[in-house]
Amino acid sequence: MNHHSAHYSFRVHFDETDPGGVLFFGRLFFHAHRAYEAFMRRQGVGLARVMEEWKLALPIRKAEAEFFKPLRLDQEVAVIVTLARLGHSAFELDYIFGDPDDPAARAHTVHVAMGNDGRPVALPEQLRHALASHEKSP
Amino acid sequence: MNHHSAHYSFRVHFDETDPGGVLFFGRLFFHAHRAYEAFMRRQGVGLARVMEEWKLALPIRKAEAEFFKPLRLDQEVAVIVTLARLGHSAFELDYIFGDPDDPAARAHTVHVAMGNDGRPVALPEQLRHALASHEKSP
């Protein structure tokens, strides 16, 4: 059984609501990525470091989201990130937006490790370790 | 056999490229929505009219995308939209980004018709007709 604290939370701002007064659907993917950045920082592997130190990019190959409830202006939304799969040169993340027992939205992303030449590379051991250990350090 | 002209095209602008110099993945969903808006306009049912005249919202329930190639700064990208499914109160759209024979990305969205009270409603006949007839009027 896992008890997770939220990795990231955001308030729905005026600039990201649409004429219906709710979060524009595409913004959810921005917040998923920000939750992923916060998740990585908590593991000690911030994206700035990934890019500069390891000369590595972690582009997203696939992304999907389901929207269950509108997210309204001024609403605060917590996001929980969990590792869904850890492969040789790829990993997958799950995101829950709002109350985990009754989420407002869910998302899923697939990331691939790529060197500067644009070819897939093995995930650095330190990164693998950080991703795998997150369950124990919420 | 269908020959489609693009419904929408965009140039990758500075503001939507990330530190890697390529389109931030989340922006693809914005461009998918803009292609959907253009697709609707071509059918004569622009979103402004949907909201004002029919008092209808068409929120996205599900969205997904696959990314095959990076989209670089200044690059021009054409988007083709096709109707994937037409239901009673829902419809689904497919999006191809770039060369249809070797696409840079693909996306898929599921839309549900909702009245002002937030409950699903049947798609207006005129909207159904417009969506269904698009194959013949590229």
Place this chain on the structure above:
Amino acid sequence: MNHHSAHYSFRVHFDETDPGGVLFFGRLFFHAHRAYEAFMRRQGVGLARVMEEWKLALPIRKAEAEFFKPLRLDQEVAVIVTLARLGHSAFELDYIFGDPDDPAARAHTVHVAMGNDGRPVALPEQLRHALASHEKSP
């Protein structure tokens, strides 16, 4: 002498950095608006309430910003908002980004109160009071 606590702070996220790895200049205006929203919430007059209860819009007539230092990926930036002018149907706000003694950026916005018919109206007394009293309740 005024000692202000920050009204809003943000981290520079991947999605808002440009190919140079720094905050895209236009995003500063988004963060200024978010700081303004937080400033209003602290005065008890959140924007959702302004729009719904008072049937009022507060569109921006003028906006300007100066950029002194780049804001880099992962950097945290605090924003302080102060009332610069309070008129009959308009008010102006100043924004300081980062260390007030050595700011990374400054911004200024001019807001006008408008009714649903698009014509200027007097600022509601409660809103005037909230704006004017902010100095005492940092």
Place this chain on the structure above:
Amino acid sequence: MNHHSAHYSFRVHFDETDPGGVLFFGRLFFHAHRAYEAFMRRQGVGLARVMEEWKLALPIRKAEAEFFKPLRLDQEVAVIVTLARLGHSAFELDYIFGDPDDPAARAHTVHVAMGNDGRPVALPEQLRHALASHEKSP
């Protein structure tokens, strides 16, 4: 007397309208930058080239805008860019949005040439020439 054709035009999309159904003010600065990119491309000095070939950044030091009329969903807006000032290591641009005789908005930006070490440098002669000659090649 100058007769300018528009350098860039955009349609106001759903994702950039606010709960009032009009363009979020901060987005105007994005469109100003896109018009500036188009202006540069027309002079033969696209931003990708500026960054890669000349190892030069042209960060914005100051930006301002005035908003005269709301820009509504689906509306098409043309933008005209003119050189306002050309200095040793800086230049300034003016932007008109919509009908030049009755504009919906105006903007102004100040750009400074910076080398990779973050210090101001002289504008390359080719860039100066391109900026200065634009009057003759609308």
